[in-house]
Amino acid sequence: MEKIPILRMGEFLLVTIQVDMHDRLAMTLQDDLTNRISQTGAKGVLIDISSLEIVDSFIGRTLGNIASMSRVLDAQTVVVGMQPAVAITLVELGMSLQGVRTALNVDAGMELLRQTVNDHEEREYGSYFQ
Amino acid sequence: MAVISSETLPVVSEADIVSVRRCVRESAAKLGFSLVDQTKVVTAASELARNTLIHGRGGKWNLPLLTVRESAFG
Amino acid sequence: MATMLNHKTSNLRSIIAQHRDAILNGWVRDMLGSTRRTDLIKESELQGQCAQFLSMLAQATSQTTNTQASAYDPLREMLAETSRTRAMQGFSARETATFIFSIKQPLFVAIRESLGKDSSAMADEMWLTSEIIDSLGLYTTEAFLKTREETIRRQQEEMLELSTPVVKLWEGILALPLIGTLDSARTQVVMESLLDAIVKTNSKVAIIDITGVPTVDTVVAQHLLKTVTAARLMGADCIISGVRPQIAQTIVHLGINLLDITTKATLSDAFTLAIQRSGFKFIRPQKKESVEQGN
Numbered sequence: 001m002e003k004i005p006i007l008r009m010g011e012f013l014l015v016t017i018q019v020d021m022h023d024r025l026a027m028t029l030q031d032d033l034t035n036r037i038s039q040t041g042a043k044g045v046l047i048d049i050s051s052l053e054i055v056d057s058f059i060g061r062t063l064g065n066i067a068s069m070s071r072v073l074d075a076q077t078v079v080v081g082m083q084p085a086v087a088i089t090l091v092e093l094g095m096s097l098q099g100v101r102t103a104l105n106v107d108a109g110m111e112l113l114r115q116t117v118n119d120h121e122e123r124e125y126g127s128y129f130q
Numbered sequence: 131m132a133v134i135s136s137e138t139l140p141v142v143s144e145a146d147i148v149s150v151r152r153c154v155r156e157s158a159a160k161l162g163f164s165l166v167d168q169t170k171v172v173t174a175a176s177e178l179a180r181n182t183l184i185h186g187r188g189g190k191w192n193l194p195l196l197t198v199r200e201s202a203f204g
Numbered sequence: 205m206a207t208m209l210n211h212k213t214s215n216l217r218s219i220i221a222q223h224r225d226a227i228l229n230g231w232v233r234d235m236l237g238s239t240r241r242t243d244l245i246k247e248s249e250l251q252g253q254c255a256q257f258l259s260m261l262a263q264a265t266s267q268t269t270n271t272q273a274s275a276y277d278p279l280r281e282m283l284a285e286t287s288r289t290r291a292m293q294g295f296s297a298r299e300t301a302t303f304i305f306s307i308k309q310p311l312f313v314a315i316r317e318s319l320g321k322d323s324s325a326m327a328d329e330m331w332l333t334s335e336i337i338d339s340l341g342l343y344t345t346e347a348f349l350k351t352r353e354e355t356i357r358r359q360q361e362e363m364l365e366l367s368t369p370v371v372k373l374w375e376g377i378l379a380l381p382l383i384g385t386l387d388s389a390r391t392q393v394v395m396e397s398l399l400d401a402i403v404k405t406n407s408k409v410a411i412i413d414i415t416g417v418p419t420v421d422t423v424v425a426q427h428l429l430k431t432v433t434a435a436r437l438m439g440a441d442c443i444i445s446g447v448r449p450q451i452a453q454t455i456v457h458l459g460i461n462l463l464d465i466t467t468k469a470t471l472s473d474a475f476t477l478a479i480q481r482s483g484f485k486f487i488r489p490q491k492k493e494s495v496e497q498g499n
Contacts, residue, residue, distance in 0.1 A: 020151070022144035054151060054169065056176040080439065084399035085169040087434040088392075092170060093177075103439035104406055112439075166396060 004029045006036050012044040012113055013037065013075075014106070018051040026062045033066060037073045044113035045070050048106060050081025055090060060097055067100045076116045078102065080109035139191040141182050150179040150191050214332050215319070216311075217266040220258060223314035228254055230310030235302060244293045253286060257307075261336075269332055271339040283340060284347040291351035300348045304341040308334065370401040377478045378407045379471065383416035391427035395434055402440045409478040410435055413471050415446030425460045432465050441481075443467070445474035 002025065007014040013036055015029070033045065047063065049055065067077040080103045090097070101116065103109040139149055154175040158168040179191060220227060231254050236247065260279045267275040283304070290300040311333055319326040371379045380398050384390075398410055412431065417424065432442040445468045455462065468474040479486070 020148045022147070024144070054173050054176060056173050056180065058176075058180060082438045084396065084403060084434075084438065085166045087399060087437040088166050088395055089169045089173050090437055091430050091434045093173060097437060102437060104402070104408065105439075108406070108408065108439060166392070 003032065006032055008036075008040060008042070009046070009110075011040075011042055011117075012046055012110065013040070013042045014046045014048065016048040016051070020054070021059055021062065026058075030062070030066060030069060034069050034073060037070060037075050042075050043117045045075055045077045046106060046109045046113060047077065047079045048081050048109075049079060049086075050083065050105070052086065053083065055082070055086045057095055060090070060095055063100050064098055076101070076113055076120060078109045078112050078116070080105055141179050141191050144183075146191075147176060147179045147183065151176050153191075214265040214269050214336070215325075215329055216333060216336075217262045219311075219314050219318045219329075220262040222318060224258065227307070227310045227314050228258060230313065231258075231307050234306045234309060244295060253303075254307075256282060257304075265336065269336060271336055271343075276340075279340065280343060283344045287344050287347035288351045291348050291355070297345060297348050297352075301341055301345050304337060304344050308337050311337070370397055372401075372405055372407070373411070373475060374479065374482070374484070376405070376407045376482050377409045377411070377475070378402065378405060379411045379413060379475075381413045381416060381471075384418075386417055386424045386427050388427070391430065394427075395431045398431060399434060399438060402435060402438060408440050409481060410440055410442045411471065411474045411478060412442055412444050413446040413474070414444060414451070415448070415471070417446075420451045420454055422458055422460055425455065425458075425462070429463070429465075443474045443477060445469070445471045 002019065004015060004017060004019075004021075004025065007016075013033070015033065017029075019025070021029070036042065037045070045066070047066065049063075052059070063079055067079075070077045078101045079097070082102060089095075101112065103112045139153060140146055141150060151172050155168060155172050158171050163171065182191075228251070232247070232251055235250065235254075257279070260282060264276045264279050267273070270276075286303070287300055290303070312330055315326060315329050315333065319329055369381070371381070373379045378398070378401055380394070382394065386394070398412075401407070402410060412428065414420065414428075420428075428444065432444075435442050443466045444462075447467045447469055454460075466477065468477065
């Protein structure tokens with residue numbers, strides 16, 4: 001069965017979605033990802049959707065779920081590479097990507113992740129260590 | 131108006147949603163839709179197909195391609 | 205008048221058959237004489253078109269004299285196509301219409317040759333022929349105009365594209381000066397240009413300057429909001445600049461919610477903010493006190 005590969009990049013994980021995701025694939029991805037985050041103690045997840053020409057509400061919900069689950073596991077998520085046509089469609093059809101941070105590409109995404117993780121840790125631990 | 135072609139696709143599984151998308155994309159491209167408009171139409175079709183699957187326990191997708199005959203002055 | 209003539213039959217077919225070459229030669233010669241556009245169309249091509257028209261005319265008139273009838277469809281199609289081509293090749297409306305109207309003279313000569321003995325029949329035939337050619341000539345002109353209108357519309361669309369230029373101000377900072385009204389069609393084009401530019405230049409900040417937008421009502425605000433939302437979805441942010449005092453008042457009075465979009469009065473302020481957000485800093489190097497500043 002096809003699986004979406006999860007790569008490790010330092011303390012972050014990189015997921016590149018290239019195929020039309022369906023139910024089972026989405027479930028598998030969520031499973032695999034949450035497991036990997038736990039195993040590796042990753043602080044951030046980068047999801048690359050630059051190959052996706054269509055993002056419907058199902059994909060949108062999946063991305064949102066991944067972001068929420070990761071957050072519970074203390075990892076931040078950033079989605080990168082959304083195509084202009086997709087962005088326009090999401091806006092015109094009134095769909096939103098609630099609670100998902102986005103960046104233009106993998107580089108920008110990495111930077112954003114680093115910042116976000118830093119801010120997060122400062123907020124969380126900053127008060128303990130003076 | 132004349133029907134150029136008509137396709138009926140079953141919508142009973144996830145894989146069928148992918149087929150619907152492909153079919154609608156092809157038709158939209160054939161009709162000369164811009165990339166953005168193609169994306170909108172395919173996304174909307176995807177939503178419909180998925181709803182059919184989830185709420186309607188599956189069904190059939192019918193996509194007739196229509197053509198409008200231009201009069202002498204269009 | 206037309207109904208009266210519909211009952212009459214035309215003898216054009218046989219007349220044309222008898223005097224075909226003479227008609228063609230006369231016609232082509234007249235046309236080349238008056239509208240010598242050999243720069244736009246070759247004589248051989250012209251002859252071909254004339255011959256084709258003549259055959260179709262003979263065919264159609266043998267069936268009916270009512271130019272609206274379907275018997276004239278092939279003629280109309282040929283004329284529409286010829287007219288369209290002429291329009292695109294750069295002929296004027298008059299030059300294009302002359303193609304048809306200049307057939308009258310040679311046709312009348314032929315009619316006189318054939319029916320000269322019977323002046324009543326000759327007059328009838330000439331009048332009938334004149335009506336038919338006039339009708340076809342008008343049709344040709346209308347088709348020509350239609351092509352012109354299509355060209356204008358296409359050029360308007362292209363102008364629309366051109367009037368939404370996206371400018372790169374700095375590494376990662378784009379500016380989109382909007383000029384004119386912002387309707388749905390325009391917003392689509394604007395959105396697409398901006399988003400494509402954002403991807404192409406890897407820009408995280410886009411400054412949308414609305415100095416040139418006369419009014420900002422709820423509709424315009426919605427369009428701006430859509431554009432900003434789409435950009436944000438992709439990972440870029442927008443700053444709206446060029447907000448005039450009246451616009452600020454309108455926005456508040458209409459209760460338009462700009463969410464958390466940053467707005468600035470001037471493009472300059474917006475640019476300064478964009479630079480800051482992008483993590484850049486402008487530094488003015490220290491002047492050396494001992495050096496005399498000339499100039």
